[in-house]
Amino acid sequence: MPYALxxxxxxxxxxxxxxxxxxxxxxxxxKNHRQIWNTAxxxxxxxxxxxxxxxxxxxxxKLDMPALENLIVWHVDFGIGMSFxxxxxxxxxxxxxxxxxxxxxxxxxxxxxxxxxxxxxxHRSIPAGDKFPLFSLGATALITQVILLxxxxxxxxxxxxxxxxxxxGWLLLTGTGALIGKNISADFLRSRFPAIAFYMLGILxxxxxxxxxxxxxxxxxxxxxxxxxxxLLYSVAGxxxxxxxxxxxxxxLSSWISIKHRSNLLNxxxxxxxxxxxxxxxxxSFLLVHVMNTFHILFILLLLNLGTGIYSRAAGQRRNILVLxxxxxxxxxxxxxxxxxxxxxxxxxxxxxxxxxxxxTPYGNLVISRTGEQYNLFxxxxxxxxxxxxASVEEDCHYAMIQHPDPETVLALSGNLTGLxxxxxxYPLRQVDFIELNPWITRMRSKYMPPPxxxxxxxxxxxxxxxxxxxxxxYDVVLVNLPPPGSAQVNRFYTAEFFxxxxxxxxxxxxxxxxxxxxxxxxxxxxxxxYSILYHTLKLHYDNVLVIPGYKTYFLASDGELDINIPALxxxxxxxxxxxxxxxxxxxxxxxxxxxxxxxxxxTGVINRDFRPRAFLHQIQYWLSYFxxxxxxxxxxxxxxxxxxxxxxxxxxxxxxxxxxxxxxIELVILLGIQIVFGYVYLYTAVVLTVFMTGLAAGSLSVRSxxxxxxxxxxxVLQVLLAGCVFLVLWWFLLIEARSMPRPVMHAVFLILxxxxxxxxxxxxxxxxxxxxxxxxxxTGGLYSADLAGSAAGALGMAVLMIPLLGLTGSLLAxxxxxxxxxxxxxxxxxxx
Numbered sequence: 001m002p003y004a005l006x007x008x009x010x011x012x013x014x015x016x017x018x019x020x021x022x023x024x025x026x027x028x029x030x031k032n033h034r035q036i037w038n039t040a041x042x043x044x045x046x047x048x049x050x051x052x053x054x055x056x057x058x059x060x061x062k063l064d065m066p067a068l069e070n071l072i073v074w075h076v077d078f079g080i081g082m083s084f085x086x087x088x089x090x091x092x093x094x095x096x097x098x099x100x101x102x103x104x105x106x107x108x109x110x111x112x113x114x115x116x117x118x119x120x121x122x123h124r125s126i127p128a129g130d131k132f133p134l135f136s137l138g139a140t141a142l143i144t145q146v147i148l149l150x151x152x153x154x155x156x157x158x159x160x161x162x163x164x165x166x167x168x169g170w171l172l173l174t175g176t177g178a179l180i181g182k183n184i185s186a187d188f189l190r191s192r193f194p195a196i197a198f199y200m201l202g203i204l205x206x207x208x209x210x211x212x213x214x215x216x217x218x219x220x221x222x223x224x225x226x227x228x229x230x231x232l233l234y235s236v237a238g239x240x241x242x243x244x245x246x247x248x249x250x251x252x253l254s255s256w257i258s259i260k261h262r263s264n265l266l267n268x269x270x271x272x273x274x275x276x277x278x279x280x281x282x283x284x285s286f287l288l289v290h291v292m293n294t295f296h297i298l299f300i301l302l303l304l305n306l307g308t309g310i311y312s313r314a315a316g317q318r319r320n321i322l323v324l325x326x327x328x329x330x331x332x333x334x335x336x337x338x339x340x341x342x343x344x345x346x347x348x349x350x351x352x353x354x355x356x357x358x359x360x361t362p363y364g365n366l367v368i369s370r371t372g373e374q375y376n377l378f379x380x381x382x383x384x385x386x387x388x389x390x391a392s393v394e395e396d397c398h399y400a401m402i403q404h405p406d407p408e409t410v411l412a413l414s415g416n417l418t419g420l421x422x423x424x425x426x427y428p429l430r431q432v433d434f435i436e437l438n439p440w441i442t443r444m445r446s447k448y449m450p451p452p453x454x455x456x457x458x459x460x461x462x463x464x465x466x467x468x469x470x471x472x473x474x475y476d477v478v479l480v481n482l483p484p485p486g487s488a489q490v491n492r493f494y495t496a497e498f499f500x501x502x503x504x505x506x507x508x509x510x511x512x513x514x515x516x517x518x519x520x521x522x523x524x525x526x527x528x529x530x531y532s533i534l535y536h537t538l539k540l541h542y543d544n545v546l547v548i549p550g551y552k553t554y555f556l557a558s559d560g561e562l563d564i565n566i567p568a569l570x571x572x573x574x575x576x577x578x579x580x581x582x583x584x585x586x587x588x589x590x591x592x593x594x595x596x597x598x599x600x601x602x603x604t605g606v607i608n609r610d611f612r613p614r615a616f617l618h619q620i621q622y623w624l625s626y627f628x629x630x631x632x633x634x635x636x637x638x639x640x641x642x643x644x645x646x647x648x649x650x651x652x653x654x655x656x657x658x659x660x661x662x663x664x665x666i667e668l669v670i671l672l673g674i675q676i677v678f679g680y681v682y683l684y685t686a687v688v689l690t691v692f693m694t695g696l697a698a699g700s701l702s703v704r705s706x707x708x709x710x711x712x713x714x715x716x717v718l719q720v721l722l723a724g725c726v727f728l729v730l731w732w733f734l735l736i737e738a739r740s741m742p743r744p745v746m747h748a749v750f751l752i753l754x755x756x757x758x759x760x761x762x763x764x765x766x767x768x769x770x771x772x773x774x775x776x777x778x779x780t781g782g783l784y785s786a787d788l789a790g791s792a793a794g795a796l797g798m799a800v801l802m803i804p805l806l807g808l809t810g811s812l813l814a815x816x817x818x819x820x821x822x823x824x825x826x827x828x829x830x831x832x833x
Contacts, residue, residue, distance in 0.1 A: 008077060008080045008081050008084070012081060012084040012085065012088075013084070016037065016088055034092070037085055037088055037089070040081075040085050041082065041085045041086065041089060044078050044079075044081045044082035044085060045082055047074075047078040048075060048078045048079045048082055051071055051074060051075040051078065052075055054071060055071060055072060055075060058071075126257070126261060126265070126268070129311070130257050130260065130261075131257075131268075131272050132308065132311065133194060133198070133253050133308055133311075133312055134250075134253050134254070134257070134269055134272040134273050134276065135272050135273070135275060135276040135279075136198070136276060136304055136305065136308040137201070137246060137249055137250060137253065137273060137276060138272065138273035138274060138275065138276025138277040138280070139276040139277065139279055139280035139301075139304065140201055140202075140205075140246070140276075140280075140301055140304065140305055141174075141246045141273075141276075141277065142276070142277040142280040142281055142284075143280045143284055143288075143297065143301055144205045144242060144246075144301070145170055146281075146284060147205065147209065147294055147297065147298065148166075148170075148205070148208065148209070148212075148238070148239060149163065149166055149167065149170075150294075150360075150364070150365065151209055151212050151213070151294070152166050152212070152231070152234075152235050152238075153166075153364070153380055154364060154365045154380040154381055155212070155213070155216050155349060155381055156226055156231050156381075157225075157380060157381060157382050161228070161620050161623075161624075161799075161800045162228075162231055163795075163799065164795050164796040164799045164800045165228060165231060165232055165235070165796065166231070166235045166239075167792070167795040167796075168792035168793070168795050168796040169232060169235055169236050169239060169792075170239055170243055170792075171788040171789070171791050171792035171795065172788065172789060172792045173236065173239055173240055173243035173244055173247070174243045174244070174246055174247035174250075174788055175247060175784070175785035175786075175787075175788035175789050175792075176243075176244055176247060176785070177243060177244035177245060177246060177247025177248040177249075177250075177251075178247040178248065178250055178251045178780065178781045178784040178785045178788070179247075179781045179782070179785045180244065180247075180248050180251075180781070181247070181248045181249075181250070181251025181252055181255070181777060181780070181781045182251065182777055182778045182780075182781035182782065183777070184251065184252055184255055184777045194249070194252070194253070194309065194312040195309040195310070195312050195313050195321045196309070197245060197248075197249050197252075197309075198249075198305045198306070198308045198309035198312065199305065199306065199309045199321070199324070199325065199328070200245060201242070201245060201246065201249070201305045202301065202302040202303075202304070202305030202306050202309070202328075203302060203328065203332070204241060204242045204245070205242065205298045205301060205302075206295065206298045206299070206302060206332060206336075206341075208238050208239070208241075208242060209294060209295070209298065209345070210341065210345050211238065212234075212238050213345040213346060213348045213349055214345065214348050216234075216348070216349060217348065217349065217351055219234060220234075222351050225626055227624075227626070228624070247784070247785070247788075250269070250273060250780070250784060251777060251780045251781045251784065253269065254266050254269035254270075254776070254780040254784075255776045255777040255780055257269060258776045259776065264769065264770060264776060264779075266766075266769035266770075266776065266779060266780055266783070267700040267701065267703055267765070267766035267769050267770065268700070268701065269780070270696070270697075270700045270762070270765055270766065270769070270784075271696075271697040271698075271700035271701045271762070272697075274693050274694075274696045274697040274700070274762075275693075275697050277693050278690055278693045278694055278697065281686060281689055281690055281693065282686070282690055284297070285362070285682075285683065285686030285690075286683070286686065288300075289360060289361070289362050290362065292360075293342045293358070293359070293360050294342055294360050295336045295341045295342045295345075296336065296337075296342075298336075299332060299333065299336045299337075302328070302329065302332060303329060306325040306328065306329060307325075309321055309325065310322055310325055342358060343355060343357075343358055346358045346365075346367060349367075349381065350367065350369050350378075352371070353369040353370065353371050353376070354369060354370045354371070355367060355368075355369050356368045356369060356370055356448070357444065357447075357448075359440055359444065361438055361440040362682040362683075363379075363437060363438040363440075363682065364379050364380040364438070365379070365380055365381075366378065366379055366438075366440055366441060366444055367381075368444055368447075368448050373387075373388075374386065374387050374388045375387040375448045375449050377441070377444060377445055377448070377449065379438070379441065382483070384416070384441060384445075385416045385417065385418060385419070385445055385449055386416070387418070387449050389416065389419065390419070390578050390579060391551060391578070391579040391580075392416070392419075392551050392552075393416050393419030393420060393422075393423055394423060394577050394578065394579050394580040395550045395551055395552065395554065395579075395580060396415055396416070396419075396420065396423075396479065396481055396513075396515070397419075397420055397423040397424060397479070398423065398566070398570065398575070398577060398580045399513060399548050399550070399554050399556065399566060399580070400477050400479060400511045400512075400513035400554070400556055401424070401427055401477055401511075402566060402569045402570055402573065402575070403511045403556060403558065403560075403562055403563065403569075404476050404477055404509070404510070404511050406428070406476075407427055407429065407476040407477050407511075408428065408429060408430040408431070408476055409429070409430060409431045409432075409473070409474065409475045409476050409477075409507075410424060410429060410431070410432045410433070410475060410476065410477045410478075410479065411432075411433050411435070411473075411475040411477070411478045411479070411505070412432065412433070412434045412435065412478075412479040412481065413435050413464040413478075413479065413480045413481060413482055413493065414435065414436055414437070414464075414480075414481050414482050415434075415479065415481030416481075417434055417436070417442070417445060417451050417459070418445060418449045418450070418451040418452075420434070420479075420481075421434075421451040421452050421454060421457055422451070422452055423577075425452060425454060426575050426576065427575075429456045430456055431456050431458070431473075432456050432457050432458065433458050433460060433467075433473065433475075434457060434458065434459045434460070435460050435462060435464045435467050436459060436460070436461055437461065437462065437463055437464070437680065438461070439461040442459055442461065462679070463679035463680040463681065464480075464482075464493060464679075465492060465493070465498060465501065465679045466678065466679025466680075466681075467679075468501050468502065468505055469501070469679065471505070473505065474505050474506060474507050474510075475505060475506055475507065475510060476506075476507055476509075476510050476511070477510065477511045477512075477513070478502055478505075478506065478510065478511070478512045478513070479513050480493060480512070480513060480514045480515075481515065484516055484517055484530075484619050484622075485608075485613070485615040485616050485619045486616070486619045486620060486623060487616070488613055488616055488672050488675070488799075488803065489675055489680055491608070491613040491615055491616040491619075492610060492675060492676060494514070494533075494534060494537070494608055494615045495537065495608050495609050495610050495613070495615075496537050496540050496541070496607055496608065496609050496610075497609065497610045497676075498610075499512070499537060499538060499540070499541045499542070499557070500540075500541055503541050503542070508559065508560075509558060509559065509560035510558060510559075510560075511556060511557075511558045511560075511562075512538075512542070512556070512557040512558065513554055513555070513556055514534065514538075514554070514555045514557075515552035515553065515554050515555070516530065516531065516534065516552060516553050516555070517552065517553065517622070518549060518550060518551050518552045518553050519549065519553060519597065523596075523597055523600035523601075524622075524625060525625075526618065526621050526622040526624075526625040527622055528600050528601055528602055529602065529604065529606075529618045529621070529622075530615065530618040530619055530621075530622050531547075531553070531597070531600075531601045532601045532602050532603070532604045532606065533604070533606050533607070533608050533614055533615045533618055534555055534608070534615065535547070535555065535601055536604070536605055536606060536607060537607050537608045537615075538555060538557045540607065541557075542557035542558055542559055543558070543559045544557070544558055544559070544560070544561065544562050545557050545562075546562040546564060546594070547594050547597050547598055547601075548564065548566070548590070548594060549590075549593045549594060549597055553597065564587075564590060564591050564594055565587050565590075565591075566580065566585060566590065567580075567581055567582035567585045567586070567587055567590075568582070568587065570582070609807070610676045611676070611733065611737055611807050611808045611809060612806075612807030612808070612810070613803065613804055613807070614804070616803075616804050617804030617805060620800070620804070651825055651826040652715070652768045652771060652772055652783070653782060653783070653786045654786075654822055654825055654826075655715065655719060655764065655768060655822055655825075655826055656764065656765060656768050656783050656786040656787050656790065657786045657787070657789055657790035657793075658719075658790060658818060658819060658821075658822040659722065659761050659764045659765065659787065659790060660761075660786070660787040660788065660789065660790025660791040660792075660793075660794065661790040661791065661793050661794040661797075661815075661818065662722055662725075662726060662757070662761070662790075662794070662815060662818070662819055663692070663696075663757060663758060663761045663790075663791065663794070664790070664791040664794030664795050664798065665794045665797075665798040665802075665811070665815050666725070666726065666729055666753075666754075666757045666815070667688070667689075667692055667754070667757075668794070668795075668798050668799055668803070669729065669733075669798070669803070669808055669811060669812060670688060670729065670750055670753065670754055671685060671688055672803070672808065673733060673736075673750070673808060674688065674750055677736065677746060678743075678746075678747075687751070688750070688751070688754055691751050691754045691755050691758070692754050692755075692757075692758045693758070694755065694758070695754070695755040695756070695757070695758025695759040695761070695762060696758045696759075696761060696762040696765075697762065698759055698762060699758065699759040699760065699761060699762020699763040699764075699765075699766065700762040700763075700765060700766045701762075701766075702763075703762075703763050703766035703767055703770070706763060707763070707767065710767060710770045710771060711771075712771065712826070714767065715764070715767050715768065715771060715826065716823060716826045716827055718760060718763050718764045718767060719764070719819065719822055719823040719826060720823055721760050722757070722760045722761065722764065722819055723816055723819035723820055723823060725753070725756055725757040725760055726757075726812055726815050726816045726819055727816055728753060728756070729753050729757070729812055730809060730812040730813065730816065732749055732753060733808055733809055733812065734809060737809070765783065765787060768783055769783055798811060798815075802814055802815075
């Protein structure tokens, strides 16, 4: 058995980093932080020592002890853990050993920051040149975050769990960088650091994306599914340098601009950085992602940061950085444009395939590859269309189509258009509406795998539920060929509300087909739970539900009769097929397997609904079962620990932590609610995020004009107002769930609630920044890291745990309770500051 050097070492570093962040942000005392690791050192020492003595006795006296066969492995593993913890302890006391080596010498006193009044300078009087580096930092961080998140999703077939893990890692790493900046000295603030920092900030995203693609199939076996620990470690390794540098740079720039203008300008810094994020988000969402690939966008980002670095130097000190920046821009320009760095690096992800074309779209990355004579179309590394996938296409089509005596109209939600068109052409059809959300899929598929030209086919690029809401057309057969409900967006096509919507667009006796992952000979507990939810949700609206095991497990639903004897139906209708026929399918075997699956489905009666996405939760559990890990217990303990520690910290740090948690939670709930009500619209998502960032910036800038005074009392009042925002969102969701509302009204209310929540959040952060009386660097690092830590907890806890378990309204109730606890924590403390 191999020794777990890397897993134990990385786990120790990550856990230590987490407790260190908590202690530096004030959420955990330094004493408790060290007590935790003192106890860990003692336990690992005792375990290593005791097992060492036992092994010594066994070797010396030649004892045959089979029960201790693995003891040496445990002995070494505990020793590895003890070694890493010992390094942490050495880092606490290294100065003591240095004094022994050098002698005590004369310690130099630490210079205190120059005192200055709070926020006496008007932000309008600050030169634009002093604001621009913060604006550039915000733009760089936002675009890099979006691109890296898209890259990790593309290679890990991401769902909300993966998104939450990666986003939480990003926020915590950035918070770590901000905390490191707490100890910036005045001399360092006057150094030339920003030019080099922005230079690194420009080249790191390009190197990181290239490295992510290059090392993926080296670190992970080709074709394997990666578990959460592997995804976490791989993403943290890729993001760590950039995130820590950007977090540090925010603290540096915020401190520098405040000291330069002798005024606490943390609220201004927060607003300018948010403004940079707003501008970058709009530019990325409405322009860049539509016309450029990943490395083209990153090259523009490189030029922005090189320019910022040059600008940050005095006019007479720009020669060296100008030469270095020019050479760097020329080098990466050749790599990106002349050598097509995007196509080259993307080919690393597709071993033994000839990558013909790749295209980044607002919905994900598309790749066309060729293996021999077979063409493959991938979306985020998952196959969408394969030119030779005959068996799967025949099942997608004929299991449902053959059930109807005379199908004339068909609705297909996604799927292999080329293969489906060929198979559907074997029926006397009048109209087929094929719905595909991503128009770039159709364009690339038509270029390499063009479907047959038939008069009855109509391709519509729209969200499926949005299409149904706007049409009066009825159908004989509805084929839902979407991925399993492993994301909140896809879960909308597995709910009772969607099945009701589909039934209203079906002729009497119409057939609905929905596939899930297939099972071989054993239905696991997780698969059974997922199948049960879909089965009982379908039974709410359809008299008959038939389960047909194949490459996938197909659920057919209809008010008419359904027949499992598919081979006989195919033969009687004279439909020519390669796989779905009596030569390959045996009626008795098909019936036996169907009954076996049906008998394994538990009678839970759980229903999947729009506002309570239970299938989403069970699909993630099913996915996690591949790795035999119970993440829910770990995640639950992690979140409980965060909140228990958080409410032991100072009221300001706790309040900002809860503000970050609430802002992220409300943002996620509103985005999901918009998708449920209006259907998925990419640009609408960009608008909501822009409105949220605008509210943060506006709240930070207007704190002096909105509040009569900056006092602990008004900080508590703002906490109540934030809880009131949560209540308003909760009331709104209860209202739209109970009754229909005019669409313009719903659009307006969603955006107003988004702005109101973020505006109050911005006011809270600015108020805390002005109330806290520590040095400006300590204030910036402490509050900014607390805000990011809360956002990380919100990204992970809300998306992965609270929304699937409690639903949208239940999650909002929990969020309201947390905000009230934070308010009480502020009110009953002796001092807020």
